Amino acid sequence: MVFMKELGALMIDNQDMLIEDKDMLDDFISEGNEMIDDVEVQLLELQQSVEMNGDIDMDTLDSVFRLFHTIKGTSGFFNLNNLKDVTHEAETLLDRIRKGKLELKSEHTDLFLEGADFLRKLFSHISENMTDRGYEDEANKLMEKFKRNSQESENNEDKPTSENKEEVSASKKSSSDKNKVITDETKAEFISEGFDIIEDLEQSLMVLEKDPLNAEKIHQSFRSLHTFKGNSGLMGYSDLEKLSHKSETFLDNAKSGLLKLNKDVIGVLLSIVDVIKETLTDISNGKDGVVPGCEPMINYLSDIIKDISIEKAPDTDEENHLEEVSEITNEEKDIKKIEKESLGEEIKPQDKIEEINKNISDINSAKNNTSRKADDIKRKQYIKVDLDKVGMLVDWVGELVTAQVMLVDNPDLKHIKRSKSFQKAAYNLERIISEIQNVSMTLRMIQIAGTFRKMNRLVHDISSKMGKKVNLIIRGEETEIDKNIVDKISDPLVHIVRNSLDHGIETPQIRLANGKDSVGTLEIEAKNEGGEILIIIKDDGAGMNKDKILKKGIEKGIVTESEIPNLRDEDIYKLVFQPGFSTADKVSEVSGRGVGMDVVKRNIEEIKGTIDVFSELNEGTTITLRIPLTMAIIEGMLVNIGNSKYTIPLLSIRELFSPVKENITVTLDGQEVIKVREEVIPVIRLHEVLKVEPNITELTEGVLITVEHNKDFYCLFVDSIIGQQQAVMKSLPEYIKYVQGVSGCTILGDGRISPIVDIREVIKLADITSDRSVAI
Numbered sequence: 001m002v003f004m005k006e007l008g009a010l011m012i013d014n015q016d017m018l019i020e021d022k023d024m025l026d027d028f029i030s031e032g033n034e035m036i037d038d039v040e041v042q043l044l045e046l047q048q049s050v051e052m053n054g055d056i057d058m059d060t061l062d063s064v065f066r067l068f069h070t071i072k073g074t075s076g077f078f079n080l081n082n083l084k085d086v087t088h089e090a091e092t093l094l095d096r097i098r099k100g101k102l103e104l105k106s107e108h109t110d111l112f113l114e115g116a117d118f119l120r121k122l123f124s125h126i127s128e129n130m131t132d133r134g135y136e137d138e139a140n141k142l143m144e145k146f147k148r149n150s151q152e153s154e155n156n157e158d159k160p161t162s163e164n165k166e167e168v169s170a171s172k173k174s175s176s177d178k179n180k181v182i183t184d185e186t187k188a189e190f191i192s193e194g195f196d197i198i199e200d201l202e203q204s205l206m207v208l209e210k211d212p213l214n215a216e217k218i219h220q221s222f223r224s225l226h227t228f229k230g231n232s233g234l235m236g237y238s239d240l241e242k243l244s245h246k247s248e249t250f251l252d253n254a255k256s257g258l259l260k261l262n263k264d265v266i267g268v269l270l271s272i273v274d275v276i277k278e279t280l281t282d283i284s285n286g287k288d289g290v291v292p293g294c295e296p297m298i299n300y301l302s303d304i305i306k307d308i309s310i311e312k313a314p315d316t317d318e319e320n321h322l323e324e325v326s327e328i329t330n331e332e333k334d335i336k337k338i339e340k341e342s343l344g345e346e347i348k349p350q351d352k353i354e355e356i357n358k359n360i361s362d363i364n365s366a367k368n369n370t371s372r373k374a375d376d377i378k379r380k381q382y383i384k385v386d387l388d389k390v391g392m393l394v395d396w397v398g399e400l401v402t403a404q405v406m407l408v409d410n411p412d413l414k415h416i417k418r419s420k421s422f423q424k425a426a427y428n429l430e431r432i433i434s435e436i437q438n439v440s441m442t443l444r445m446i447q448i449a450g451t452f453r454k455m456n457r458l459v460h461d462i463s464s465k466m467g468k469k470v471n472l473i474i475r476g477e478e479t480e481i482d483k484n485i486v487d488k489i490s491d492p493l494v495h496i497v498r499n500s501l502d503h504g505i506e507t508p509q510i511r512l513a514n515g516k517d518s519v520g521t522l523e524i525e526a527k528n529e530g531g532e533i534l535i536i537i538k539d540d541g542a543g544m545n546k547d548k549i550l551k552k553g554i555e556k557g558i559v560t561e562s563e564i565p566n567l568r569d570e571d572i573y574k575l576v577f578q579p580g581f582s583t584a585d586k587v588s589e590v591s592g593r594g595v596g597m598d599v600v601k602r603n604i605e606e607i608k609g610t611i612d613v614f615s616e617l618n619e620g621t622t623i624t625l626r627i628p629l630t631m632a633i634i635e636g637m638l639v640n641i642g643n644s645k646y647t648i649p650l651l652s653i654r655e656l657f658s659p660v661k662e663n664i665t666v667t668l669d670g671q672e673v674i675k676v677r678e679e680v681i682p683v684i685r686l687h688e689v690l691k692v693e694p695n696i697t698e699l700t701e702g703v704l705i706t707v708e709h710n711k712d713f714y715c716l717f718v719d720s721i722i723g724q725q726q727a728v729m730k731s732l733p734e735y736i737k738y739v740q741g742v743s744g745c746t747i748l749g750d751g752r753i754s755p756i757v758d759i760r761e762v763i764k765l766a767d768i769t770s771d772r773s774v775a776i
Contacts, residue, residue, distance in 0.1 A: 473521070549576065609628065610626045636720065647756045659715075
């Protein structure tokens, strides 16, 4: 919706559109792609509702219609004819379904999804070429498909049955009781942008009051109302939508020369602006957006429009435009019923104008001084910022954290560190930087909903192709995660879902034979746990066959016969993440080449995440991705090993302690272990793995740090503990490239570099193989 406001500033000259600002076009493409994502999700929800309950959710159907309508309207402004024509035909088919002239079938859903794919292709082409030309043939073929499906209802169009009317009415009534899925953030954005649009409209009207022939301001006022009308429709505020539509028609008549703007007409429009502001204020205060006296105002405006209309056939395009807009709500028919005065005298437009002003004045008086200026209202406002700039801000905040540590820990300042004024200043600096850091980190946090919703289409397409029935359940869409990490987990999620649909969930016939429901279930969930995000993919399919996995592992030389007794079930399941590993009997379009799951492992490890696998034969499989909230700044424990200082991520640490000799034991194979609260935990001498000369070799003289990895515990031996501090993660310099057991580095207060320990790789390098200690 942010783009739609900006569009109001763009001048349009009939059908020849010059793109004066590519940024504006980019905004349209970005928001258009987001709308297509929403369309796909809602279409699949509609189809699922029809198949499972036999009912259609009219609210969702209306939402899909409005999304196509919005894309069509905006593409018309940019003279993107292929985009406009295809969305118009899709909108026509949707409208017939809305009116009960057609039943929504799976073929319709597939056609709309095909249309969504084509729109994405057009958006990509427009992004590179600033035009949608070159796709006329494909657009025409798709339009023909929409037309053929729309024409299925022609034979029934003149024979609406009372039964059909009752069904549609009942369906709409039941669906109207459902709450629309509108987040507080979306509502706040609508309110903020709404005030901005209406304030721009108000300024244009003030200019028109002095210069009624100012064509630019007439066009600008029209576009402002058109934008606000569209936004109101998307949010479900029907009164605001109808009122702005009728006011828009008022201005459209002025634009066409059918209505002469004067002080009285401008006064009517300014009064309506006041009503809209009042309603936006009500919405911001938690009210439902109903406009008191809305119907009388619309009726009076309709009377004026009717009275000033001349005997002239309307322009076809304009007539279509007005019809399309009016179809957004079924209540529009009621609006067109003009109240007749009992005396039957001709009512002059001027009388209507005065009556409207009086009516609006009465409504405002009845508000009991609830009116407030828009400037006095606390509301959220949003701006679009290039993601690269956000990344730069986060990087510089990291540098600020490093500079603060270097300042406070500067050895040259030892003589003043005891000063209370220095300590107070240092504390305030740390507090301020911490606040800046927290705010900057949230700028890059986004909800995972966008990634999850793409799985709806993936599940639909693959299950249809493979003849399987799958119910997708998504939970935790509101979970927030670093944008950079979201980009990294998209591909792994796709591969896991594809694998689950191909190898996991069975066909309806096999499921029924095994005593299961014919419809399989795939659950995708995201949730916070500590400093990590857990993404859980669970299916109720066939599960993993351990024997088959082991046999393939031995064939490929990944495991040996002698290693099998020491392998846990989870370790066997994780063999599927090895490069080229596949148990598929044949390669399909979906999977079977042994490439996908390797990509999953590689991408997750790249963002310092881990993978857990649990499976039960004939019951299903659960794969859990554990990933960090962010990769920019971490809390770390600084430790001494010889003359070097290392940083261990705090999230991995469970406790640290000085060991007692009586609790230390050496196994027959030479592995040191320590008993901690009746549990035996292996010891890893960190200096041996990192190949560093230590100052302390006796366990009882150093410190043991208990860390957790993949639900297993290990004790890392270090010389001593320095303390906890924030670590700004940096990549290793190019000339070093790789250091075993190290994932990156951070800069200390004295300017020295502290390597950050990679717990996963340290355990792998230590080559510990016990019943509780096997890495991925």
